[in-house]
Amino acid sequence: MSDKKNTTRKKIVIFASGSGTNAENIIRYFQESSDTSVLAVFCNKKYAGALKRAHDLQVKALHFDRNSFYQTNEVLHILEDMNPDLIVLAGFLWLFPSKIIAEFPNRIINIHPALLPKFGGKGMYGNKVHEAVIEKKEKESGISIHYVNERYDEGNIIFQATIPITAEDTPESLATKIHALEYKHFPEVIQQLLQK
Numbered sequence: 001m002s003d004k005k006n007t008t009r010k011k012i013v014i015f016a017s018g019s020g021t022n023a024e025n026i027i028r029y030f031q032e033s034s035d036t037s038v039l040a041v042f043c044n045k046k047y048a049g050a051l052k053r054a055h056d057l058q059v060k061a062l063h064f065d066r067n068s069f070y071q072t073n074e075v076l077h078i079l080e081d082m083n084p085d086l087i088v089l090a091g092f093l094w095l096f097p098s099k100i101i102a103e104f105p106n107r108i109i110n111i112h113p114a115l116l117p118k119f120g121g122k123g124m125y126g127n128k129v130h131e132a133v134i135e136k137k138e139k140e141s142g143i144s145i146h147y148v149n150e151r152y153d154e155g156n157i158i159f160q161a162t163i164p165i166t167a168e169d170t171p172e173s174l175a176t177k178i179h180a181l182e183y184k185h186f187p188e189v190i191q192q193l194l195q196k
Contacts, residue, residue, distance in 0.1 A: 011036075011084045012037070012087075012190065013038070013086075018048055019048070025183045026038060044066070044069065050090075086194060089148060091126075096148050096150075109145060110148050113143060113175070118138075122152045127171050142162035163178070
């Protein structure tokens with residue numbers, strides 16, 4: 001076995017559906033890394049900010065549609081060619097197909113803006129999560145980073161971080177606090193997983 005210094009670069013691909021702030025944060029975190037690189041950002045929305053952010057940071061930006069994701073093996077084949085060490089879902093809203101999960105076991109992770117198993121599942125994303133958390137008068141919220149399986153937000157949890165909720169918090173102020181947690185912890189957890 002070669003020692004760690006001689007191992008090849010670790011490869012990440014990111015899937016995003018929205019503005020791509022988490023994707024940008026991850027790309028920037030690894031930009032100066034000598035042993036890890038973000039190969040591409042995959043996006044299911046043609047005009048999403050995630051594609052522009054990737055493009056601006058000289059990372060390959062790939063748009064795909066529902067057919068190439070679910071009905072054909074087009075996206076799967078691109079991923080097989082890239083052979084990433086980790087597939088990172090950063091605000092990606094579609095359920096991942098079982099054929100891709102089977103091809104990359106324990107190599108697909110997601111971040112969720114609440115403390116799973118609470119406030120997860122289909123339709124629970126973005127401000128909808130924060131509205132539900134505040135409506136239920138929860139004392140804390142946070143982020144959950146978990147492995148991806150065939151059901152929304154049900155894969156094994158890798159990492160959680162919490163923040164207190166104050167009486168003054170709104171869904172918008174809570175979103176700001178959660179984003180700060182995501183930006184701080186998500187790249188670090190990715191790095192730790194790649195170093196295992």
